[in-house]
Amino acid sequence: MRSSPDQLDATFSALADPTRRAILGRLASGEASVLELARPFDMSLPAISKHLKVLERAGLITRGREAQWRPCRLRAQPLKGASEWLEQYRRLWEERFDRLGDYLDQLQGKQTVDRGKDKEKERSRHDRDRKD
Amino acid sequence: MRSSPDQLDATFSALADPTRRAILGRLASGEASVLELARPFDMSLPAISKHLKVLERAGLITRGREAQWRPCRLRAQPLKGASEWLEQYRRLWEERFDRLGDYLDQLQGKQTVDRGKDKEKERSRHDRDRKD
Numbered sequence: 001m002r003s004s005p006d007q008l009d010a011t012f013s014a015l016a017d018p019t020r021r022a023i024l025g026r027l028a029s030g031e032a033s034v035l036e037l038a039r040p041f042d043m044s045l046p047a048i049s050k051h052l053k054v055l056e057r058a059g060l061i062t063r064g065r066e067a068q069w070r071p072c073r074l075r076a077q078p079l080k081g082a083s084e085w086l087e088q089y090r091r092l093w094e095e096r097f098d099r100l101g102d103y104l105d106q107l108q109g110k111q112t113v114d115r116g117k118d119k120e121k122e123r124s125r126h127d128r129d130r131k132d
Numbered sequence: 133m134r135s136s137p138d139q140l141d142a143t144f145s146a147l148a149d150p151t152r153r154a155i156l157g158r159l160a161s162g163e164a165s166v167l168e169l170a171r172p173f174d175m176s177l178p179a180i181s182k183h184l185k186v187l188e189r190a191g192l193i194t195r196g197r198e199a200q201w202r203p204c205r206l207r208a209q210p211l212k213g214a215s216e217w218l219e220q221y222r223r224l225w226e227e228r229f230d231r232l233g234d235y236l237d238q239l240q241g242k243q244t245v246d247r248g249k250d251k252e253k254e255r256s257r258h259d260r261d262r263k264d
Contacts, residue, residue: 005150016145018137021217028224076225083218085153086211092160093208 003081007059011078014058019043020051024060027074031064037072135213139191143210146190151175152183156192159206163196169204 003011014020023037038048052072055061059078064071135143146152155169170180184204187193191210196203 005153008153009148009150011148012144013148015217016141016143016148018141021137021140024221028221074221074224076221079218079221080225083215083222085147086215086218089156089160089206089208089211090215092206093212 003078003085007078007081008085010058011060011082014054014060015082017051017054019048020055023048023051023055023072024074024079027061027072031071031073033069033071135210135217139210139213140217142190143192143214146186146192147214149183149186151180152187155180155183155187155204156206156211159193159204163203163205165201165203 015024019041022041026032026037026040034045034048034052037052038045041048052061052063055072056063059075061072062075064073147156151173154173158164158169158172166177166180166184169184170177173180184193184195187204188195191207193204194207196205
């Protein structure tokens, strides 16, 4: 199931913060209370609560209904949706590295052909171009 | 190479907008000018330029130096970084679906063991618990 554009907006927006990503990192190993989540950060409880609200609105966490201890739990589905969206571009980052060098050389007008005869032919053309 | 926290902030923030995601989708099939990018959107050129600036700052596109026609090109590396960050959570979204049903049943106090003898044993314990 593809994520809706609104869900992707909310997911990517929630992930655009190092504290929120660290909170998800902590929740990946199991549920935790706000106090437990706040401990590793030099941050006030209201500040942490604000981050939790963003994560909750984005559907990246759920919170228990227990009045005193409302444990936070990670919901991985929106992360899956974001990952699937990015996956469309995989061929680009895998191809690009191979072609990037060639492309940059072309832009700079260098010759990148490295096969026997072609190499020789290209070199003389290159020298001619430089004389112009 | 892992993306830095700042790079991840910039990438996720840039991706949190449907127009910017659509622009990247268009550029995945090749470079394009601002005019070409603006065409499918009901949006002013300055509005599109603003989105392009966000994408450029995040390193998701580069722009040619040609004065008149400054073609935009996709840079896939930050997308790779974001994808790798999400990849850490894959086991969660793959495991969760299997365990979610069991977990919900446990929360509701139901027995979910469905193996021969265990099933029988569990049932009698369940009955005993109910009498308490």
